[in-house]
Amino acid sequence: MHYDDPKKRHLTSLKPETQALHANVVADPHTNAIAPNIVMSVNHSFSPDQGAFSAQGIDDVTDAPFLYAGWTNPTVRLLEQRLCALEHAEDALATASGMAAISGLFLSLLKAGDHLIISDVCYAGVFEFATQMLPRYGIEVSIIDTNCTVSVQNALKENTKLVHIETPCNPLLRLTDIQSLSTLLKAHNVLLSADSTFSTPVITRPITLGADIVIHSLTKFINGHGDVLGGVILGSKALLKPIRAMAGAYLGAALSAQSAWLIMRGMETLYPRMKTLCDSALEIACWLEQQPRVRRVLYPGLESHHQFSLAKQQMDFFGGIIALQVDDMDLIEQRFASEAAIFDYAFSIGHQRSLAVAMRTDDLDSSTYRFTPEQRARFCNDAGKGVIRLSIGLESPKDLIRDLAHLLR
Known part of the structure; x- marks a missing residue:
């Protein structure tokens, strides 16, 4: 974790309760304001050698100067960094809703001919999108009791690219053994994404148990006040780069700065x-x-x-x-x-x-x-x-x- 303020570099060793309040938060250099700023600007000025007409034209849009809010925004980026600290992730993409995170994940990582496995009990929007929309694009979908590792193993195919779980699942609160399933899937070079909305990083941190990707509907516990929509995809930088280019730039899943600011306010408690x-x-x-x-x-x-x-x-x-x-x-x-x-x-x-x-x-x-x-x-x-x-x-x-x-x- 990088901190611009040298007084806060020691925060990486502090407990998660403290990280939720202080990770990546520094006083405004001009006003000394403690609360994070909200940057509403869609556009940012840049020099000709820094910009590109497409997110694909930039090697790493999160390391580039801020250019356009559809790719990244200072307030949204701060939210992403703070969530990374809680989930032990390298990178994150905040999205306009939890479903924007799910659809962005699936459409970014899967193509015609690929095979997806999802839980037979999960959030209704996820189930409907996977079973009704993805097959239109030539993506094969299997509905499996992912709480049984053997069932998942039996459902794997040569073209399986991703297994998506909820733990606990909605609404029956079944659990998936993340570590056991991760071990199985890594042996088959299959990615594991875990929707951890019901748990939050307070309860379970799937990446530390072997999951490749973590999904949250930020609308729920992380915001915690029922007044804003949001979602997030967390994982490695290598995985997040194509997802940001596709879901953020092409699918229009970008989270607004005001929503990001509200979610951060809720996240602190x-x-x-x-x-x-x-x-x-x-x-x-x-x-x-x-x-x-x-x-x-x-x-x-x-x-x-x-x-x-x-x-x-x-x-x-x-x-x-x-x-x-x-x-x-x-x-x-x-x-x-x-x-x-x-x-x-x-x-x-x-x-x-x-x-x-x-x-x-x-x-x-x-x-x-x-x-x-x-x-x-x-x-x-x-x-x-x-x-x-x-x-x-x-x-x-x-x-x-x-x-x-x-x-x-």
Whole structure:
């Protein structure tokens, strides 16, 4: 990590909580302002020997003088550098949304004739893009239970270029053994990308476990306030260079400076926020297991979770998302939507306020996943007819439990 301010060069040895606040942040040389500046300019002046009409015409656009915001911007670049410090990555590309990061990754690294493997349970937008859009461009896609390394091994082909996982996956909170899968894929010269949105670098750092690429929807926990969209792709400089040229310059995935500034502001409280809501989620999950209307609680921090030992191995905390099966989905869903005092009935996760939403197996099957009989059986084993997904916020867990007790009466 490079620091322009000699007073901050020692920061590389500090703990991640401190890095989240100080990495790459220096006082403004003209005003001595401590908070990072926001640079809104799209264009930057340059000398004739520094510029090019295309991002491809520059050897490394991140090392060049700032030229055009579609390639890189001072505020966005600072966000990228600060995220690299937390994820132990060499480089990063911040994007306009989490889906911009995913689509930019796939379209930059894959071409006609290549083979992609994705998890059979993942974010709906990822599943739909991979299964409905990529085949139009001649990219073969396999839907596999990536939580089983043997299943992935059996699905590998000579043209497999990338395996994409979520851990924990949305919404069933299954885990993937990143280290084990990475070892397998490196032996076959296949890249591994890990969507770590549910974990954040507070909980799991996939690159340190062998993943080649890490994806985050910055909209969620890293921003943490539900007021801005963003995404990021992190990895080695060699991998990020073509992705930046394609996704940033050609696909128009660039993040705005104002959004980057807001995300950085949220990121500075990431560690205390995540620790607080993870502690609350564990307390609430334990309480939910004792409730008569709750048939099953899916949460990696519970001993009842079938991957509890793996969770302890690769997660520093167990996350802020809980999924639960209930005995009367229609009734409980309606109560969450109309009677909740604290939980907002809304999509998304990772906000400062707690959110809840019902996710029905039949709805997912018809609109998103289009299960094979085997996949549906496996999904139903965890989800039953569906789950209520809770995203725990920063409220007192006692107040959240009181609200849940009313809704689950």
